[in-house]
Amino acid sequence: MKSVPDKNILLFRSCLVSVEYPGVEASTKFVFDKLGVDYAISEKQTCCTGLGYYSDVFNQLDTSAIGARNFSVAKDLNRPNLVMMCATCYAINKKSVKLLNKNDELREEINTLFDENGLSHLKYEKDDLKPTENIFHVVDILYSKRDKIKENIKYDLSDYKIATHHGCHYCKVHYEDTIGGVRDPNIIDDIVEACGCKSIGWYDHKRATCGTGFRQRYSNPELSFNATADKMNAVYDEDVDILVHLCPNCHIQFDRYQHLISKREGKEYKAIHLNVAQFVALAMGGDFDKVIGVKAHTVPIDSIIKELKEVDK
């Protein structure tokens, strides 16, 4: 496996996490602190542009320029390891690093724009960052700290039926860097296992998209929700209690729209939705409100998790 850092990390904030499920960030920090991961966040960091990029608002030049700016923020803090909470940020930033290193013309164009606008300090030099060595998702860090997670488990969640959903933009965009399988993704399953639980493993549509498709949710709702319904029906067929994922886009699609699709399909869906960081935080004893941020969830967490049972030490 590639080496995954546990220090000099810039925890890259995500718009969707901050706006929709702030508990994902709080949970990530809670878990990182317990695991002794050295990270910081920066107010200077901006959005990765992902949602705009995939909705044709931003082009690649804008996106890479903003990437270069955020990379310079990370370098200035001497935290060259960018760790994302969102699969979109992850794929967007990895692509920007690749382009800035390989496409001399694009890099020059962006650096010239910086120069012309008095922003020379933001300039990106070839190979300032390496796509494989510097760009990570939170899930990578958690996976590399599986053994340490095991030591910190407070609550036993093994009675719940758990399924995993691996974000497309983590698994299917930059294959070469994906840990835990691309065609048979298992990285979240392995982290769930480190929490003392056994996921259901493979299920129908395990690898399928959540259906968000960025603007597709709004411009092609039928297509988007058909895909989501496939997933929800599969989860329903398996009688799953908790669906664990790694991307706020998926999180919104499942959690916010579950009741709608439930009505459409005429089925009583029950699964609650947790980001992998929330799941680990929960198992480690994170506070429901302050850490997990359950109030932001549409499908109530306590509809499934009514009481917590401590693990036998």
Added chain:
Amino acid sequence: MRDDLKVGVFICECGGNISDTIDLDEVKDSLDVDFIGQFENLCSLNGRKIIRDAIFDHDLDRVVVAACSPISHEKTFQDYVKPLNPYFMDMANVREQCSWVHSDKKKATQKAITLINASIEKVKQSDAVDPIYCQTPDEVAVIGGGIAGMNAALSLAKQGTKVTLIEQSPSIGGHMAKIGKVFSPVKIAEECGMCLLNPILNELVWNENIEVITNAKVIEAERRSGTYNLIIEKSPRYVDVDRCIACGKCSEVCDIEVPNDWNDGLSMRKAIYRPFGQSYPEAYVIDMENCDKCGNCFRECNMKAIRLKSKPEKMLLQVGSIILATGHKLFDMDKRPEYGYDRYDDVITQSELGRITGVNGPTKGKLLKSNGEVPKRIVMIQCVGSRDEKPDGHRYCSRICCTVALKNANIIKHKYPDTDVLICYTDIRTPGMFEKYYKHTQENEVRFLRGRPGEVVKKGDNFIVRVEDTLKGEFAEIEADMVVLSTAMEPSHGTREIAEILNIGTTEDGFIKESHPKIKPVTTDVQGIFVCGTAQDPKDITESIMQATAAASKVSEYNYGGVEIEPFIAEIDREKCTLCGDCIGKCKYKSMSIQGDEVYIDPMSCTGCGKCLVACTQRAISVNGNIDEKIMATIKGVLSKKEDNQRMILVFLDNIGYTAADNIGVNRLSYPESIYIIKVHSVNRVGPHHIHYALENGADGVFIGEFPGDLMYDEVERKVDKVKNTIASLNQNPERLTFSKVYIPYFSGLARKFIDFDKKIEELNEIEL
């Protein structure tokens, strides 16, 4: 003194090819040698007499033939200079590299004089060396006892060659023994595979020239002077083959049952078993991993053939050549969880379907699902693991899967016309006569859908195969009660292992690489090792047999002809050698080893590149033939004819680059007269001192070309970079030295590189004046 040597120059007109462009009178006037003559066609048979008479009449020590390229006629003139040593003759290439590439007569004549002069200087430095003839032992090892290995062994044995056939499993036969039926596209009919295999197997068993060793693997190999020493590890069979009469009583009393691997795990077998009815050796074998040593078989055996205490044995096999027929394995279905192979019993592979429909299979030929019912609809999925650019996939086509699917679909349709068979394909690949079989399959009402299924899921009692019909552009969900996967062929573990043990090149996909895919399809990049069958790439039975017999034929060529080796190879001074072994690691061709108390250089693999010379702190290694001095003399010979304001660029090429340069002339393209090509045995022998000397003594530029396939390519490139740095540190312009890739077919590119480099040097000359 070498300068006192008497040199004769023989100039060939080549029927006008040379003399029409080059003024030979001027050439003769300008050279100071002991004999000079001009002849119409020197390569004709009377050339032999002309040259020999002149050698005797003028007491010549050395000969220069100014004619065509040495690639065309070096061997001829080496013969014509007898009784002189063949290497006392050098050819000045005034045709391919002068009269055919230049049209300006004056300049061409001047260049011819320079080239001949360089040859004169070079030949004076030549030492007498004799070509080395190697005869390798006739014995052959064939590794792998499948259809390819069996045919290769049989072909050689019938030609009188002793063959040892080494098979890893307890029986020879390979995949073909398992596949049930085979078909020929012409007959449009399927026939019994075992019935075709058995006569070959019998013939092989009865042939006295073949020794079959089963349960055995090559674990170590070493080569010395064309002899391979193979260490073979033979795992015990625990049954004495000479005593066992294959009555099967032992198996009846054995209590242990394990999945039968020969039936792809679809049935059970005992811990003491016979792999299949026709297996050879005709004896039982104990699977010790599963045996509990209860002793039942031992007590039951009337023949006293059971040997529970056998140990693995190691044996040495010495052979002159090796045929690799280590075959393939099928794609690992763990990598395609979406098809549910591990989750559902009725998702099977084509190989398993072959076992199920085989009369000697787990269901005695009845097509049954795991619940014992005949399937109503079978969906076959093609290209599982093949033609797949995503991670864990193979980009290549496995070639046989389309026809295997057609065959199995037809077999099903013959016996169970009510079973619906649908083949989901990417493209149907049925070249040649196979196309007729494809049509026949369509007429048999087998259905086809173009699209690669994404998933197989179980809903209720049935499977749902999700697929996009790419012709209609529609998404389809097909219900089925059996799914058959056409899995990719990939190199077997044995193929990968043997490649490592014998240090043979493999393709990026791990198959054994042939030395040339077009014209050398059975030789490998290691001399004396040949390949056939699916160890080399995916292929069917017919192609495997053809390649096997071709490999056998190549071994015969090798055994009858021996191998002539250019004598310019490394030699060790045993007085100086301290056996430090530094040279061994440096040799890219792996031709050095310590044998007993001396360093041994295998003449078959040494190319004389000279890399070992640098590694040897004791200066105990030399390369035969005075190569260093010859290169220097050639450089001096060229530069000594330089006139004022004349541009001279020295080009160093080995055999491959030189052939490419000849091709420029053969195709009558042109390049500047400033280009002087010097042929070397190995580009690596052009040392920094040669380059520095050339640039400091009149050469305007130095061009070094190397074929990227040469093992020394990276080394040479690095060396040139280093020399460039030194040139820069001496305040000279490193741009005057260039390194370039050369390929034989890309001669026009080489001509353009010559033109570009000449132009660049011209510009540099103007700037630096």
